[in-house]
Amino acid sequence: MDDLKYGTRNKRGDWAPNQPIETAPLFAFPPRLLALAKWLPHYFFPWNAIFAASAVAYWAWVIPPVETMQTLGIGWIAWLYVVNAVCVFLFYGAFELHLYVLKRQKNRFKYNGKFPAEQKSKAFWFESQNLDNVLRTFLSGVTIWTAVEVCMLFAYANGYAPWLTFAENPWTLALVALVVPVIHEFHFFCIHRLIHTPLLYKWVHSVHHNSVNPSPWSSLSMHPVEHLLYFGTAFYHLILPSNPILMLYQLHYAGFGAIPGHVGFDKVEVGEETLVDSHAYAHYLHHKYFEVNYGDALIPLDRWFGTWHDGSADGEARMQERYRKRKEKLAARKARNTIGEAAE
Amino acid sequence: MSDLSTWVPACKLEDIEQEGAIRFDHAGRTYAVYRGPDDSVYCTTGLCTHEAIHLADGLVMDYEVECPKHSGAFDYRTGEALRLPACENLRTYPAEVVDGEVRVALG
Ligand code: FES
Numbered sequence: 001m002d003d004l005k006y007g008t009r010n011k012r013g014d015w016a017p018n019q020p021i022e023t024a025p026l027f028a029f030p031p032r033l034l035a036l037a038k039w040l041p042h043y044f045f046p047w048n049a050i051f052a053a054s055a056v057a058y059w060a061w062v063i064p065p066v067e068t069m070q071t072l073g074i075g076w077i078a079w080l081y082v083v084n085a086v087c088v089f090l091f092y093g094a095f096e097l098h099l100y101v102l103k104r105q106k107n108r109f110k111y112n113g114k115f116p117a118e119q120k121s122k123a124f125w126f127e128s129q130n131l132d133n134v135l136r137t138f139l140s141g142v143t144i145w146t147a148v149e150v151c152m153l154f155a156y157a158n159g160y161a162p163w164l165t166f167a168e169n170p171w172t173l174a175l176v177a178l179v180v181p182v183i184h185e186f187h188f189f190c191i192h193r194l195i196h197t198p199l200l201y202k203w204v205h206s207v208h209h210n211s212v213n214p215s216p217w218s219s220l221s222m223h224p225v226e227h228l229l230y231f232g233t234a235f236y237h238l239i240l241p242s243n244p245i246l247m248l249y250q251l252h253y254a255g256f257g258a259i260p261g262h263v264g265f266d267k268v269e270v271g272e273e274t275l276v277d278s279h280a281y282a283h284y285l286h287h288k289y290f291e292v293n294y295g296d297a298l299i300p301l302d303r304w305f306g307t308w309h310d311g312s313a314d315g316e317a318r319m320q321e322r323y324r325k326r327k328e329k330l331a332a333r334k335a336r337n338t339i340g341e342a343a344e
Numbered sequence: 345m346s347d348l349s350t351w352v353p354a355c356k357l358e359d360i361e362q363e364g365a366i367r368f369d370h371a372g373r374t375y376a377v378y379r380g381p382d383d384s385v386y387c388t389t390g391l392c393t394h395e396a397i398h399l400a401d402g403l404v405m406d407y408e409v410e411c412p413k414h415s416g417a418f419d420y421r422t423g424e425a426l427r428l429p430a431c432e433n434l435r436t437y438p439a440e441v442v443d444g445e446v447r448v449a450l451g
Contacts, residue, residue, distance in 0.1 A: 011403075011405070012403050206395075209413075209414070212412060212413055212414070288414070288415050289414065289415050289428065289429075290414035290415070290428070290429045291414075291428050291429050319427075319428060320427065320428075322428065323427060323428045323431075326428070326431060327425075327431055330431055
């Protein structure tokens with residue numbers, strides 16, 4: 001597959017798509033019905049369908065009976081941790097093995113020309129991005145994921161969360177299922193903006209940003225506080241008229257859904273002919289430029305708040321304009337301070 | 345130009361790729377030494393002004409170095425910060441090539 005038909009590669013070997021990223025037409029005004037109809041299948045396939053299916057599979061085969069979950073017991077909690085850990089290992093591991101260990105795709109469609117294993121950095125435990133990321137994923141990521149899951153299931157089992165049945169409320173639940181990704185996007189944007197404030201960035205979010213060249217294991221490589229905020233997306237279902245399966249979908253959307261955004265490749269080649277979009281470029285640009293794209297492109301929040309970068313020259317110009325203003329402000333502040341000091 | 349006594353040999357010119365940079369540590373401080381597209385040499389403080397990341401690991405293109413962490417950019421001839429999130433300029437030091445050796449004035 002020739003990735004240069006779809007993008008360009010710079011002298012460092014970094015690949016960038018030709019087409020600017022588009023925000024989803026979901027919130028366009030006036031509504032763009034044709035664009036919406038074209039986009040809708042991408043909303044479901046393949047990623048959202050995978051996370052929804054995994055939630056159903058969990059409910060069918062993993063989640064213990066309601067009576068068991070009415071009391072907190074080490075047995076079922078440990079069982080959930082083990083299943084989550086195994087699923088993360090298999091799902092994340094499959095991408096890692098295919099793209100980063102066997103390098104089946106070489107660096108075709110890879111945003112950053114280098115592979116993390118080639119670069120040692122003191123920012124990571126044992127100076128290894130992979131080892132650091134894997135340990136953080138299993139030590140705190142899966143643990144906090146499981147803890148949130150247990151809290152929510154305990155709440156459902158004891159009647160503390162509104163539990164509608166699919167038989168009685170199919171339309172309400174279908175609507176909730178549809179907005180699960182929207183809830184995720186809104187929640188993620190808010191907490192992400194929060195942890196980019198200087199103090200929280202320094203102590204919490206910088207851990208995630210150490211992975212400048214993200215790979216699958218970077219997805220959940222976070223500080224425990226960020227894990228808690230991130231998986232806290234499930235707590236919306238404490239007040240939403242919902243169902244445990246949709247709560248699991250929300251959790252899986254966060255847990256397994258972190259992968260596409262950090263996979264490091266714009267497209268994953270499946271067989272000779274098929275390309276699956278990762279939709280990762282917006283978040284890759286966030287890792288690269290740091291103060292753009294706090295959300296993904298589902299709700300145009302970054303557009304509304306002026307932090308959108310679509311990868312185009314225009315996006316770059318907008319970012320530079322923001323920069324110019326910031327520098328002017330800083331220069332003015334410095335001048336004021338100097339005058340103040342001179343007056344003293 | 346600084347006092348000659350402050351000139352310190354940093355490396356050989358051939359140690360730095362054209363449009364490249366290397367890290368140079370001296371007296372407990374770290375610097376970045378650059379070789380421009382026309383073989384001219386420059387020296388700046390070694391760490392990005394946004395977070396303490398070594399700029400010599402960044403991408404050098406023309407007279408710009410891009411920080412490897414968040415892609416803040418600097419003009420390494422003047423030290424001027426050119427792109428978010430780096431807002432503070434880098435300190436620069438005189439550099440020259442004498443008999444194939446790069447020397448920097450760190451006074
Ligand atoms: S550390 Fe250099 S731009 Fe952030």
